[in-house]
Amino acid sequence: MSAGTLPRLVATDLDGTLLNSSRAITPRTRQALQAARAAGAEIVFVTARPPRAVRALAAEAGVTGVAICSNGAIVYDLAADEIVTSRLLDRTAANTVAQALAAALPGIGLAIETGRGVLAEVAYTRRLVEDLAYLREVSSVFDGDDPIVKLLAQSHTSTADEMVAAVVARVEGLAEVTHSGGTGLLEISAPGVTKASTLDVLCREWGIAPGEVVAFGDMPNDLAVLSYAGAGYAMANAHHLVLAATERRTLSNDEDGVAAVLEKLYG
Structure with missing residues (x-):
């Protein structure tokens, strides 16, 4: 991502990342997401959660469009409550x-x-x-x-x-x-199914390059996305493997670490 260029897509994990330890989205985080959207960025939840555990959070956060669920196995339409694609294990x-x-x-x-x-x-x-x-x-x-x-x-x-x-x-x-x-x-x-492989499909459909993505995560299932994104941030509370593999850091999920980065990027 070149200096002065705003990311066109924000890819964020939920538990341990966007959500605090009470599994809530704070007002500060909600405001930061809205600022990113107002600047034209797509917001995509990229989570291990199934669709049923995502829709209410998206509504609370003011996030629309699609979410990547079940570690990349599902693309879920938030508004329609429909599974758009699923990549099944044989x-x-x-x-x-x-x-x-x-x-x-x-x-x-x-x-x-x-x-x-x-x-x-x-x-x-x-x-x-x-x-x-x-x-x-x-x-x-x-x-x-x-x-x-x-x-x-x-x-x-x-x-x-x-x-x-x-x-x-x-x-x-x-x-x-x-x-x-x-x-x-x-x-x-299934083989080849990761959060990053499904995010890549969406990015190609939308004409967004990996270098135009900023991503956030805390666990091993987030590593592929953090590597894929032009700017991948590990939370301060992240798993030791994630911290070892990721150069960029932000504050913990209980310190609004995602919001802290988004505020710097989008104001």
Whole structure:
């Protein structure tokens, strides 16, 4: 991004980045987003969250258009409440990945995001209050023919970093493996599906170059976007791998770190 040129697109993660620790958007952050929009920038949420967990936040923030959800597997139209595109994990590949996970991490529980809901096995004990209305318990996530937007694996004995290290070589070429900070939680998508690959598709459609993008993130699933953007900022509270790989820094999510950068860029 050349000096004096305003970014044409703001790509921001939500949890641990745009949202504070209370999972809220502060007035300062809302105002900074509005200033960026007034200057002509596109605002795109780029998140691990499913569509159902994004729409209300976008309305609160005054953000319209589309959001990239489920780590890049979904492009979601905020106004229409419609999934525009979805990039699914093949069921056969997902089953092979699940067997590799079970061999490397005995006792794991599995769940899948379908785009509109969650199917969870008994061993997958992660129950978010906001998910309960959309969650169905199943004996196996592979029993039906529901679309697999994201395969989720939960361990009660290993950290997410340990889980990635244990399985990434075993599933190479079959799936993308990452995490977004959930305790003992892996997030698995189709090969090539990342936040950055989907953002690149949007940018090409809109005629926006990577150098015209400013991005913000805090977790390993944000690394691809931070590398893709002309200016990628790690939050002060970011995961150690993100801090090590990202040159630019901003304040923490509890200090309105995204707003601090946007205010300098857009006034």
